[in-house]
Amino acid sequence: MTTGALSCEGLTKRYGTTLAVDRLDLTVPAGSLFGLVGPNGAGKTTTLSMTTGLLRPDAGRVVVAGVDVWADLQRAHRVLGVLPDGLAVLDRLSGPELVEYTGRLHGLPRAEAASRAAELLDVLDLADAGRTLVVDYSAGMRKKVGLACALVHAPRVLVLDEPFEAVDPVSGTTIRALLRRFTADGGTVVVSSHVMALVEQLCDRVAVIVAGQVVATGTVEEVRGEGSLEERFVELSGGSRGLGGGLSWLASSSG
Amino acid sequence: MVGVLVRLRLTLLRNQARGGVEKVLLLVVSVLMAVGTGAAVLVGLVGLRFVGLDLAGAAVVVLGAVAVLAWSLLPLLTSSDDVLVDPARFALVPLPSRTLAAGLLAATAVTPMGAVTVLASLAMAVTFSRGPAPAAAVAVALVGALLGSTTCLLASRTVLTSAAAALAGRRGRELTIAVGVLMVALLGLTGPVLAEVGERLRTGAVDAFVQVMAWSPVGAAWSAPWAAAEGRWGVAGARLVVAIATLVGLWLLYVRAVRGRLQPTGSTRSRQVRGVPATGTAPGRSLLPDTPLGALTGRALRYWVRDSRYQVSVVALPVVVGMFLALPGLTDAPRGFALVAGPLLGLLLGITMLNELAFDGSALWTHLAAGVHGRDDRSARVLAMLLWGAPATVVVAVLGAVVGDRPDLASAAVGLSVGALLLGTAVAAVSSVVLPFPVPPAGSNPFAGNPGAGAAALAQQGLSLLVLVPLLLPLLGLGAWAWYTPVVGWLLVLFGTVYGTLLLAVGIDVGGRVMDRRGPELLGRLSR
Numbered sequence: 001m002t003t004g005a006l007s008c009e010g011l012t013k014r015y016g017t018t019l020a021v022d023r024l025d026l027t028v029p030a031g032s033l034f035g036l037v038g039p040n041g042a043g044k045t046t047t048l049s050m051t052t053g054l055l056r057p058d059a060g061r062v063v064v065a066g067v068d069v070w071a072d073l074q075r076a077h078r079v080l081g082v083l084p085d086g087l088a089v090l091d092r093l094s095g096p097e098l099v100e101y102t103g104r105l106h107g108l109p110r111a112e113a114a115s116r117a118a119e120l121l122d123v124l125d126l127a128d129a130g131r132t133l134v135v136d137y138s139a140g141m142r143k144k145v146g147l148a149c150a151l152v153h154a155p156r157v158l159v160l161d162e163p164f165e166a167v168d169p170v171s172g173t174t175i176r177a178l179l180r181r182f183t184a185d186g187g188t189v190v191v192s193s194h195v196m197a198l199v200e201q202l203c204d205r206v207a208v209i210v211a212g213q214v215v216a217t218g219t220v221e222e223v224r225g226e227g228s229l230e231e232r233f234v235e236l237s238g239g240s241r242g243l244g245g246g247l248s249w250l251a252s253s254s255g
Numbered sequence: 256m257v258g259v260l261v262r263l264r265l266t267l268l269r270n271q272a273r274g275g276v277e278k279v280l281l282l283v284v285s286v287l288m289a290v291g292t293g294a295a296v297l298v299g300l301v302g303l304r305f306v307g308l309d310l311a312g313a314a315v316v317v318l319g320a321v322a323v324l325a326w327s328l329l330p331l332l333t334s335s336d337d338v339l340v341d342p343a344r345f346a347l348v349p350l351p352s353r354t355l356a357a358g359l360l361a362a363t364a365v366t367p368m369g370a371v372t373v374l375a376s377l378a379m380a381v382t383f384s385r386g387p388a389p390a391a392a393v394a395v396a397l398v399g400a401l402l403g404s405t406t407c408l409l410a411s412r413t414v415l416t417s418a419a420a421a422l423a424g425r426r427g428r429e430l431t432i433a434v435g436v437l438m439v440a441l442l443g444l445t446g447p448v449l450a451e452v453g454e455r456l457r458t459g460a461v462d463a464f465v466q467v468m469a470w471s472p473v474g475a476a477w478s479a480p481w482a483a484a485e486g487r488w489g490v491a492g493a494r495l496v497v498a499i500a501t502l503v504g505l506w507l508l509y510v511r512a513v514r515g516r517l518q519p520t521g522s523t524r525s526r527q528v529r530g531v532p533a534t535g536t537a538p539g540r541s542l543l544p545d546t547p548l549g550a551l552t553g554r555a556l557r558y559w560v561r562d563s564r565y566q567v568s569v570v571a572l573p574v575v576v577g578m579f580l581a582l583p584g585l586t587d588a589p590r591g592f593a594l595v596a597g598p599l600l601g602l603l604l605g606i607t608m609l610n611e612l613a614f615d616g617s618a619l620w621t622h623l624a625a626g627v628h629g630r631d632d633r634s635a636r637v638l639a640m641l642l643w644g645a646p647a648t649v650v651v652a653v654l655g656a657v658v659g660d661r662p663d664l665a666s667a668a669v670g671l672s673v674g675a676l677l678l679g680t681a682v683a684a685v686s687s688v689v690l691p692f693p694v695p696p697a698g699s700n701p702f703a704g705n706p707g708a709g710a711a712a713l714a715q716q717g718l719s720l721l722v723l724v725p726l727l728l729p730l731l732g733l734g735a736w737a738w739y740t741p742v743v744g745w746l747l748v749l750f751g752t753v754y755g756t757l758l759l760a761v762g763i764d765v766g767g768r769v770m771d772r773r774g775p776e777l778l779g780r781l782s783r
Contacts, residue, residue: 052624053623053624053775054620054623054624054775054778055775055778055779056775056776073626073774074626077623077624077625077626078626080624082620082624084620084624086617087617087618087620087782088615088616088617088618089618089621090554090615090618090621091618092557092558092561092562093554093557097557101550101553101554101621102621102625104545104546104547104549104550105547105550105551105621105622105625105626105627106547106625106626107547109545110545110549110550133561149621153625
């Protein structure tokens, strides 16, 4: 097995009787912009939580930038930048305070953390939010400030869970540019998303997760084959169930 | 539509009765409270039949006015989870606001407390079945009871609905929480106040006050039968008119408030942080070291000011402590009572910290993902509290000794208070990582509790106290000695500080190790 910037071997997580992630293997080459896609409940968030040291796996190994995550959490956290989905943030801080705080926790001096925070928030168009507390931010603004927190300590591998959710198209474009720049400078990015068109356009490589396992991985062209990524994805996820003959009464409203 | 909403209320009650143990318990408690209150009112109203008419009349007016005020204000604190309150929930149902208002009002009457209020107030007919024309007085009493109890229900809906827009915002909710905590803290004073009012009622000193109440919107419905029993029919009729006018006025206000809630709201106001420059370099903060520990401490300090759950303590503790300091002056409690204030504050501050980590909830990931050392996390939270908590405790301890007329015990009080503060904090440094339990997020009603956390909370607080109390014994022993030999107090200062600091260091070390080892598991527990 080739070792990439991020690799998982036999990653397994069980919640009660449900097997959320089932002996999952995944390799993300260094410098790639990697998309992780899968239907609801496929185990994307669970996988990403385990690769970022926030959820202890039942079995398996995660190596990030040469560091065995679960053997040396401290070092792993230094090379990882994380944006989790569905976890709270310390939202009684303002945006600049939160980003500066995160930077200082990573060991940056106060002045350096503050100037990086200001720069990141400026790029992400959050400078105007100024002294507004994060609790009063919109969902999209929270994603952006979370991204700033993930970047502030200059990690080598970024792991972003649903970074484009609720983000407006303008900010989305900025974020995409930012991520491309990050990989161009030698960093590696892993994003999960539901939006196939976005993954197709942004990522150079993808993995499709279904029922806790990787069912397809490779470059976007390899995975999608003839059709679009969306068609391939639906096919891999067990196909569309269609509508059958039901819901005919819906038509009456138009007549 | 009114019927539909009443049926919905009954369905909700039935579902609650079928729910888990905690839901059923809640229902049983609320029914018992309602029935208890109702029974007390019933007995009181029947009993008042056998005392002088003037006393009975005055008592009913005051009781009725209190009921209207209680109905208007108390639901602001408690019924936040009742789906049959906020008209905005029905915004998508095409209904005239008048119909919806009537339905929601009727649904209120079908709560345990609502039904009891209506039924128990009818017993007023017994109280006033006397005078020149008892039958007519009874009729007036029945009408007055219906008007009065409807005023209660309608006033509560009107206040809640008018406040709903404000309450929906985070600031509004947090303000209510602070006011609520203050009210609960002040509840201890209601007993003496009520006794005082009763005394004045008997001696006729509040005659003028009762007369005003009798004609006021909150008292008119309850005072009409009094006048009827005296045979003053004109006055009785006039008071009924006031009561009806009150109801009509409230109804118009209520319908307007309902209509307002049904319209889409404008943009939500956001809050700017006051006093903190955008760069986050306030003068005081630069005193903290430029390390992760300094950053953690600064953050924890900010949360004491900005998070409603910390504010609850910040608001409630001075009230409790102030009561102990003021009690000997206000009542005939022994003056030594004030001595308790310092040690109590130390102990309470420590106890506040028992579950402090859980306040972060799943946001704890920020610390994990930044590789924060457990020891730094533990120390920072303790430091942020002690920085202001320790001086406050010392000041209160000295104040208590002075007010308690035992200035010679000041040193002992300080030693005991500081010792209690440090020991409580030491236990908390461990308990909050070993046995944390999830708490409601900031901005939610702190009285609502978190379903399922009850047992965990009990286990944590119980075990912590079980550890804390034996640890306190040496301090208490020295304290008892100092009571008779005040000079021992200085020994207590030394011992309390050293012993407390040592144990705090142990607590931070143990808690920090646990956190380093079980960080992800902690996050899992707090994310639920």
